[in-house]
Every structure is written in structure tokens, then in C-alpha cells.
Amino acid sequence: MTDDSSSSSVIEEAVRDTPLSERVEAILLIVDEPIGLVALAAAVGSPVPAVRQTLETLVDDYDGRGHGPRRGFELREVGGGWRLYVRENHDDLVAEFIGGQAPARLSQAALETLAVIAYKQPVTRSQVASIRAVNVDSVVRTLLARGLITELFADSETGAINYGTSDALLQHLGINSLDELPPISPLLDDGADGFDEGTIR
Amino acid sequence: MTDDSSSSSVIEEAVRDTPLSERVEAILLIVDEPIGLVALAAAVGSPVPAVRQTLETLVDDYDGRGHGPRRGFELREVGGGWRLYVRENHDDLVAEFIGGQAPARLSQAALETLAVIAYKQPVTRSQVASIRAVNVDSVVRTLLARGLITELFADSETGAINYGTSDALLQHLGINSLDELPPISPLLDDGADGFDEGTIR
């Protein structure tokens, strides 16, 4: 809760204050992709062997071999990393839940973000965020999940992922290529100039 | 695992086979917005009271008041539904891991406009402006762009658009319903009426 704490002290404080298993769970809850043991250990500020031990304990725990009940999710090591998954025997339940949802419409926020990506690609999340002046993480996730945008490449310096639009978007718009998008300059050019200066390229 | 099973039999099978808490957890793990009690009950194929009971048990469970250890995540009822969150004392750790930029703060003008809309909804822009005594058009646009407010309906006579707050606002405030807004005087309503008529009641 110390706002002025430096980076390292945040971890130190957490290490001091809370059990390792909680910190591991906190990270696992928010990772999209499987996270490797070493990266996880760095994130929670504990030695690799201790984290490995904790992961094993959590696997057992979630599988009902600990003190609590079996969980509806499980912790699996896939492709060299760890991630939470729906326990396999609930897959059908989840499939039905997802399939039964109302046909999806994109929110205004998602549409605007999509428009920014369409006109500015390749573009990183933080660049989009600075144009939209809001955090766009979850919206980008939605667009990715919908197949409207794709990850193009990672910036060689920063590692930030650059996004672009997919062919699926072109089909939705009824055009054959991005060249057919109506021009929206000069506003775009102005925005782009100011924006390139302020970000990493 | 029966691919050809009909919808209902999938749920029936799950109901027969696995504890309700697991099914609830499975759904909670995959939702990307708060899921309401009724929707959750439908998803897991169990009666609402039983699901409510299960949610309460899970809250306790994750908080370490069950049989297992306290979890690094918690279950919260926010924005009219339930969702898994990183436990608050790990937020700094996670923030550091993610390394994202903090979303832009709302200006004081935007906050006040938001407050007026929250308490007086449905409300038109000009009504908000009469309370805030300034033109609020661009602020309203900002709030709309952020998804904190929505257009509810157009006035049948004047065509003026009435605005209200969105579910996303509740989530951003960390509350479950508008009832949780701090009470302000009921006189405010009278004041507005008096004002609209240009007289004091």
C-alpha cells in the first residue's frame, strides 16, 4: 500500500507479507499465456525451487488432494509454462455456456479501438491506448478473440506486440484490401505525427 | 464427452457428476464480465438459491475461512455480477508484472458530470449543464467514449438524448448497484424541479 515504494520494495514487501502460494495464484489468475517457471519466480520474487514446489502443491490442492475441495479449474504445465484451465470434465458445460451467449456485438469502445488499429497498423497496444486515452487491454483481447485483429510481430527493441487487422475485418467491411478504407486525413496525419514522437518506434 | 449429446443432457450429466462449486468455478474462470446470479444458475443448471449458497461458500473459501489456505484471488460481486479478482494486497505485485500504464484519470469536470448523471439519470445534457453551469458536451463525449455512461433514450418531445450510467461504471467503481452510491440529499430532486420551472416550487 506504499505508493512511493520502489519497484523492488513492492516485491520485497509482498515476499515478507504474504505466502508464496498466494502470490503465485495472483499471477496465474491474470496470465493469458502459460508462464514459465523462471518468469513466474521473478514475478513473485522467490527462488525457482520454492516456486516449483508451490506449483506442485497448488496442482494437488486444486485436484482435491490438499485440504480444500477439488476446484473447477486446474493448473497445468503446457508448452513449458503454467496456466489455469477449466477442469477438463467441465469443458462441455463451458462450451454450452459460450455457445449459448447472445450473438456478439462489439461495444463502441471495441469498434473505436478496431478503427484505430485499422488505420494505424502496425500498432502496439500502448500506442492505441495513447490515442484512445484509455486502457485498451481488454478490448484488444476481445478483438483478438474475435479474429478481427492479429498479432503481426514483436518490436525488436521493446518486445511490444504490433497488431494489425485481419482478412475477416475486410470481409465484414465488404472491401478487398486496406487501400479501400476511406481516407480520413488530415486528422489522422496530425495524430500520427504527434503520436510517433511520443512513443517507441 | 459425448459429442452428440443434446444441450440439456450435457448439463444433466454435469449436475449428476460434479459438485456445484466446481461447475461454478469453471464458469467463473472463463467469464470476461461479471456474471449475474441468475445467468450463473442457468449456466451451471442449478437452482438460484443453491448457487447463491455456493458463491458465499467460495468467497469464504478463497478468503481462507474454509478448509484450505487463503487464495491469491478473491470472488467479488461487482457491477451486478460475480467475478474473480486478484486479491487486493497482491495488486502491486501484479501491476509490476504487467507493467501497463495507468489509465488516464478523469478530470474534475468529468467526475462532477459523472456524479450528476449517476444521481439524476435519466438526464439530458442540457439538464446536466444547468447544474454544472457550463457546457458539458465534450465531457459527456469523453464519458461515453470511456463507456462509463450510455445513451438511454431520446426525449419523445424534444428529441434530447437522455443519459444514464453503464454497468461498466459500476465495475469501475467497484460497487454492485447504484444503491451503493453514497446518499445525497433527496432535496436535490426538488432543487432541480424548482430550477426547471424557474421558480421555487
Place this chain on the structure above:
Amino acid sequence: MAPSPEQNPLADAPEPVEGVEETAGFRVSLTNFDGPFDLLLNLISKHEMDITEVSLSAVTNDFIAYLSHLDDDEELDQASEFLVVAATLLDMKVAGLLPQGELVDAEAVALLEARDLLFARLLQYRAFKEVSAWFARCLQREDRRHVRAVRLDEKHRRQTPELVWTLTVDDFAALALLAFAPKEIPHVGLDHLHAPLISIREQAAIVVTLLRSTESVSFRELVAGVTEPGIVVARFISVLELYRHAALSFEQLEPLGELTLRWAADTWSDETLATLGADYDR
């Protein structure tokens, strides 16, 4: 009822005068509430004013100063009760405190009503301003929270319902324009109060065009046909500005005589023109 000065919640309120100690007791008198009139009388006596002359804004300031020292929701709750009482009483003032037996002229009533209306609006506005702090606090707190928002597993993603797409390519472009529009939140500007009617920059552009098209030109020719004095002034200022930039030379054979201008710039860019006369913008 006499807390030490450093506990006085009204320390920074304007004109704390001698009523300081009484008003500092708001917090106390709220818990053992004697009656609404005590509160109102407190407010009025503090400013040593006749009730019909109560400085509404001063009362509001006191109230706000009191509010700003409330912290948790429970106290905010109390504060809103206070707001009801205070505002209701002030509302009653119009009916109750008009001079009895005297001839009340409609204008005086209207004036009082207008004042109360103003006060009601002020209170209302301040109430929203106050509660906006709660919004800020909650938004800020929740900004730091991390919710599980993880992309669906590939195997589940395939089962997602079809996307409903209704936008045409033109709709999409319009949306892009909206998205790229600057999001900054404007302040209440005063620019419109003294908006420049004539742009020196525009006039300078005309001057530059004229000068570059001929060998020399007199100022009289430069403003030929111009009837609006503002434009003449603006063109003269732009001549001075251009001279400052060594973009032109001029000669005047006798005082108040004909002013002859010549284009003298070796290098000239529109960029210079864009910043020309910036001193006159404010």
C-alpha cells in the same frame, strides 16, 4: 462545544470571525442534534447578519468546509441530512421571513426567490462536487484492481457465437475519425470573450502575396479598397512584424508621407508566416 483551533474544520473558510467556535461544533451538534433551528441560527449568528440578509454564499462555504472534513460514508450520510435541514429552512425563508403587514411588491419577492434559487443551485452543485470526490476515490481504487480477464482457450474460442457486424466501410471510417479526435477535456475558456475578429496571420499572408508579386507597393495600395479599420490595423501590424523578420524594407521620404514597401526576404517559408504575430494572440 469549544474544540481547540486546530480541530476547527472551518480553519480555511473565509471570514471565520468570532463565530469560529460555534461552527466548529457542527460535528458535535450533529451527534446530539438539538433541532434544526439551532443549526440555522448558528450559521446566521456567525455572520452577524439579519436573516433576510444572510450571505448565502458564506453559509454555503461554511457548509462545504464542514463537508470537506467528513471522511467515511456514514459521515457523508449525516452530512446529507444536514443538507436537507439547512436547505429546507432556507427554502422556507421566503415564505416565513418576508416583512409582515407591509406591502410586498412582486419585485422584492422575485428577488428573494431568485436568491434562494441561486442558493439551492449552489448547494446542489456543491453536493455533486463533494460526491465527485467519492467517485474519484472509488475509480482510483478500482483502477488498481486486477480482474481475471483472460482470453478464452483456443478450444473454447471456436464455440463463440457469430459476430454481428452492421457497419459499412463508411460507418467504419466515421468511427475512426471519432476515435482519432483528441480526447482532451476542455476547460471553460474565456477566449470567446475577446476572440480576435481579424487574424494578423491572414492579413500578413495577403501582404506577403501582394509584395512578392510586384517590385514595390505603397501602404496606400496595400489597403486599397479596405473599409474595415481593423483590417487596416492588422495589415499595418503585419508589415511591422514582417519588417522585424527582415522580410521587407520600406522607405518614407517625408514624415507622414507615402510609405513604400519592398519585399526583401531571401528565404521565406510558410512556417514563419504561421508564427507571425503570435504576440498579438493574447
